[in-house]
Amino acid sequence: MSHHQRWLALTAVAIALAGLVVAGCSGRSGDEPSPGADTTEGGEHQQVFAIEGMTCEGCVSTVTMALKGLPGVESVQVSLAHKQATVTGDPQKVTEQAVIAAVEEAGYKAQPAATGADGTR
Ligand SMILES: [Cu+2]
Numbered sequence: 805m806s807h808h809q810r811w812l813a814l815t816a817v818a819i820a821l822a823g824l825v826v827a828g829c830s831g832r833s834g835d836e837p838s839p840g841a842d843t844t845e846g847g848e849h850q851q852v853f854a855i856e857g858m859t860c861e862g863c864v865s866t867v868t869m870a871l872k873g874l875p876g877v878e879s880v881q882v883s884l885a886h887k888q889a890t891v892t893g894d895p896q897k898v899t900e901q902a903v904i905a906a907v908e909e910a911g912y913k914a915q916p917a918a919t920g921a922d923g924t925r
Pocket of ligand 1 (some may be wrong): 859861864
């Protein structure tokens with residue numbers, strides 16, 4: 805075993821760690837989404853929110869993680885191109901306020917998007 809190999813291995817680890825830190829552009833490691841204990845049947849509902857402030861895929865995953873951590877949320881679809889987040893879950897638990905608060909806590913802005921033809925803004 806040469807000293808060179810060990811040094812190279814350590815360097816590789818350091819680079820990998822640095823890469824992980826850079827990947828989360830806002831520097832926040834999202835909370836692990838707690839596996840929901842109760843799954844409501846037939847209560848699925850989609851809500852669409854306009855998200856402000858996202859600039860890269862790192863932002864997308866930050867917002868996604870923040871929303872997935874909310875109680876009642878089943879799935880989250882965040883689009884950087886459309887600046888939108890689609891949240892699927894139990895409408896009784898996933899309130900607009902909860903979603904907006906979670907997005908703001910992650911460092912972005914959210915507001916309910918008009919999904920119908922009437923785009924009041
Ligand atoms: Cu970003």
